Amino acid sequence: MYIVIMAGGSGTRFWPASRESLPKQFLNIIGDKPMVLETFERIQSLVPDDRILLVVGERHRAETGRLFKNHAVRILAEPKGRNTAPCIGLAAKYIEHLGGCEPIIILPADHYIARPEIFRTGLLQAAQIASGGGIVTLGIVPTRPETGYGYIERAEKPEEGSVYPVKRFVEKPSLETAGDYLQSGNYYWNAGIFVATPQALLAEFASHMPAFSQGLEQLGATFDKAEFPNALQTLYDDTEGISFDYAIMEKTSRPVYVIPSECGWSDVGSWRSLYEVRMERDQDDFGNVADGDTLLVDCRDSFLVSRGKRFLAALGLRNILVVDTEDALLVADLTKSQEVKKIIDRLKKSNSMDIL
Amino acid sequence: MYIVIMAGGSGTRFWPASRESLPKQFLNIIGDKPMVLETFERIQSLVPDDRILLVVGERHRAETGRLFKNHAVRILAEPKGRNTAPCIGLAAKYIEHLGGCEPIIILPADHYIARPEIFRTGLLQAAQIASGGGIVTLGIVPTRPETGYGYIERAEKPEEGSVYPVKRFVEKPSLETAGDYLQSGNYYWNAGIFVATPQALLAEFASHMPAFSQGLEQLGATFDKAEFPNALQTLYDDTEGISFDYAIMEKTSRPVYVIPSECGWSDVGSWRSLYEVRMERDQDDFGNVADGDTLLVDCRDSFLVSRGKRFLAALGLRNILVVDTEDALLVADLTKSQEVKKIIDRLKKSNSMDIL
Numbered sequence: 001m002y003i004v005i006m007a008g009g010s011g012t013r014f015w016p017a018s019r020e021s022l023p024k025q026f027l028n029i030i031g032d033k034p035m036v037l038e039t040f041e042r043i044q045s046l047v048p049d050d051r052i053l054l055v056v057g058e059r060h061r062a063e064t065g066r067l068f069k070n071h072a073v074r075i076l077a078e079p080k081g082r083n084t085a086p087c088i089g090l091a092a093k094y095i096e097h098l099g100g101c102e103p104i105i106i107l108p109a110d111h112y113i114a115r116p117e118i119f120r121t122g123l124l125q126a127a128q129i130a131s132g133g134g135i136v137t138l139g140i141v142p143t144r145p146e147t148g149y150g151y152i153e154r155a156e157k158p159e160e161g162s163v164y165p166v167k168r169f170v171e172k173p174s175l176e177t178a179g180d181y182l183q184s185g186n187y188y189w190n191a192g193i194f195v196a197t198p199q200a201l202l203a204e205f206a207s208h209m210p211a212f213s214q215g216l217e218q219l220g221a222t223f224d225k226a227e228f229p230n231a232l233q234t235l236y237d238d239t240e241g242i243s244f245d246y247a248i249m250e251k252t253s254r255p256v257y258v259i260p261s262e263c264g265w266s267d268v269g270s271w272r273s274l275y276e277v278r279m280e281r282d283q284d285d286f287g288n289v290a291d292g293d294t295l296l297v298d299c300r301d302s303f304l305v306s307r308g309k310r311f312l313a314a315l316g317l318r319n320i321l322v323v324d325t326e327d328a329l330l331v332a333d334l335t336k337s338q339e340v341k342k343i344i345d346r347l348k349k350s351n352s353m354d355i356l
Numbered sequence: 357m358y359i360v361i362m363a364g365g366s367g368t369r370f371w372p373a374s375r376e377s378l379p380k381q382f383l384n385i386i387g388d389k390p391m392v393l394e395t396f397e398r399i400q401s402l403v404p405d406d407r408i409l410l411v412v413g414e415r416h417r418a419e420t421g422r423l424f425k426n427h428a429v430r431i432l433a434e435p436k437g438r439n440t441a442p443c444i445g446l447a448a449k450y451i452e453h454l455g456g457c458e459p460i461i462i463l464p465a466d467h468y469i470a471r472p473e474i475f476r477t478g479l480l481q482a483a484q485i486a487s488g489g490g491i492v493t494l495g496i497v498p499t500r501p502e503t504g505y506g507y508i509e510r511a512e513k514p515e516e517g518s519v520y521p522v523k524r525f526v527e528k529p530s531l532e533t534a535g536d537y538l539q540s541g542n543y544y545w546n547a548g549i550f551v552a553t554p555q556a557l558l559a560e561f562a563s564h565m566p567a568f569s570q571g572l573e574q575l576g577a578t579f580d581k582a583e584f585p586n587a588l589q590t591l592y593d594d595t596e597g598i599s600f601d602y603a604i605m606e607k608t609s610r611p612v613y614v615i616p617s618e619c620g621w622s623d624v625g626s627w628r629s630l631y632e633v634r635m636e637r638d639q640d641d642f643g644n645v646a647d648g649d650t651l652l653v654d655c656r657d658s659f660l661v662s663r664g665k666r667f668l669a670a671l672g673l674r675n676i677l678v679v680d681t682e683d684a685l686l687v688a689d690l691t692k693s694q695e696v697k698k699i700i701d702r703l704k705k706s707n708s709m710d711i712l
Binding site for chain 1: 654
């Protein structure tokens with residue numbers, strides 16, 4: 001069995017803590033370690049280190065090497081971000097090249113799991129099922145009518161035990177629809193966690209992304225050779241960015257299963273979402289979470305992050321987010337923190353690249 | 357005629373922009389110059405520079421010298437802050453020593469005047485009246501039922517023109533009482549601006565602060581001599597801090613007059629108060645005032661001050677104050693900004709003197 005940790009994403013949803021050069025998975029925003037390292041440690045007990053493959057962006061290869069210098073993990077660097085489908089195809093091809101034929105567990109590097117033991121149990125069960133040739137996903141049991149995630153609808157009857165055939169993948173719903181999903185009990189959050197053998201995955205790419213699949217075949221002959229970087233660059237240049245969900249999961253005719261999991265998952269997709277995760281263990285008596293050299297007076301439900309060396313005093317705040325770094329400071333309505341991309345857009349327009 | 361600018365106050369109401377070592381009057385918080393310099397320039401046309409006396413704290417003597425290096429003003433340094441009564445006594449004695457017998461205009465260094473021409477007209481009129489031996493104040497025509505200021509009640513009938521005998525000085529009222537004052541039309545805000553001859557002032561000190569007055573007499577023999585600093589130190593050590601209003605104005609039997617002024621005065625006593633002053637000329641279309649390298653998205657009625665070198669992004673804020681300096685950052689509910697002293701108190705308790 002292999003585990004692939006997809007750490008190639010970029011993103012500025014945690015600006016100003018995250019930057020284009022320092023995306024979320026390389027930040028220590030939940031605990032005191034970068035998320036990619038926490039993701040690794042969460043599943044480290046399942047396989048030997050050399051069966052763990054990290055796929056990262058080229059610009060983070062060196063940093064990843066430093067982070068994992070005491071672990072014999074494998075690292076592949078993508079020349080550019082092309083979303084999850086090419087990443088998973090590349091990983092499957094590489095693991096096939098290594099001789100793997102058992103299921104691969106594919107995980108995003110930047111999610112939070114409150115109950116890792118339940119998470120691992122689900123993954124092992126998924127691997128067991130996936131060895132039969134299907135594609136298995138973990139379905140996160142929803143706890144609220146969330147409109148920010150895709151959903152997985154299961155069939156009424158389980159295949160066996162708590163393994164259900166998947167009826168369909170659905171995109172982000174309206175609030176009303178999300179409420180219906182929550183009530184029905186047949187819908188799960190799609191956490192982007194997939195388990196399948198490399199052969200099953202490569203067959204899917206051959207069916208649904210034939211040009212990319214041919215490119216992968218040619219690339220396969222160059223692994224461990226000097227021409228590999230150029231071949232990979234060519235393949236990525238010729239491939240459009242597309243998600244695995246959209247390219248494969250919504251189209252496959254292969255058996256697809258979902259295993260419900262109550263592992264306390266969060267995609268930690270915004271400051272607000274991070275605040276909710278942090279609340280569970282770090283909130284004070286008034287619902288505040290504060291990091292760094294901070295002093296709070298009469299504040300409630302606020303999230304104060306001092307990552308620089310500055311002293312941060314907060315007075316009378318309600319639902320306010322403050323993120324202070326060495327060169328940039330964000331103060332926002334915490335409930336609007338996902339709109340930080342508006343700031344990024346304005347900064348891009350004004351060519352303020354130095355703080356992006 | 358002489359003008360005394362009282363710049364000896366300390367205070368941290370504008371923390372973190374103001375510090376114990378850098379009080380408000382030495383800050384450029386309204387325009388691009390320190391308030392003491394703006395106060396000076398406002399009245400500079402009334403008298404020659406050498407008839408302007410700055411009374412500052414000992415620790416600001418050097419800084420004051422630098423600020424006024426191109427002006428032949430006189431500077432007296434108080435060894436410690438003792439409120440306004442000793443400051444005015446010292447200034448009156450010193451000006452008597454210089455041979456002055458015409459009225460002295462006494463002004464705080466850290467107030468804002470929107471309409472300086474009207475202000476100067478009032479001062480000149482006050483000086484004319486004060487040459488008769490009384491004490492004259494400017495009374496600021498109130499524009500709201502303010503509970504943060506003391507008030508001056510005038511007599512019904514004017515002494516002459518728009519000069520009214522003062523009935524009494526009253527301390528900060530309740531909101532209801534302030535509303536009554538506003539309606540009656542007989543009450544003015546006490547801006548701490550007094551005009552009187554040095555002889556009238558010194559006679560008042562002799563009557564109502566006799567011990568201090570005797571000390572002043574002894575000090576008078578040391579002006580321009582080597583023993584002056586020690587003598588002044590001794591006098592201030594032996595004198596308790598007390599306001600001129602309380603020590604003299606509420607007790608005097610001398611004729612006291614008030615001249616109503618609509619000069620657009622503000623004591624700029626809090627961030628909120630400064631925001632209101634700044635609004636008049638610097639607000640954007642959504643009631644925000646922003647200084648420094650700032651980017652506002654969907655913000656309203658907020659006051660954002662970036663005094664350091666950091667970029668400040670604000671998202672979705674309502675009524676929020678942000679003050680960013682090199683080593684400390686304040687984020688507060690703008691309507692509660694006068695409570696910044698709670699932060700100061702907590703910092704003092706925790707011995708965080710380096711950021712006070």
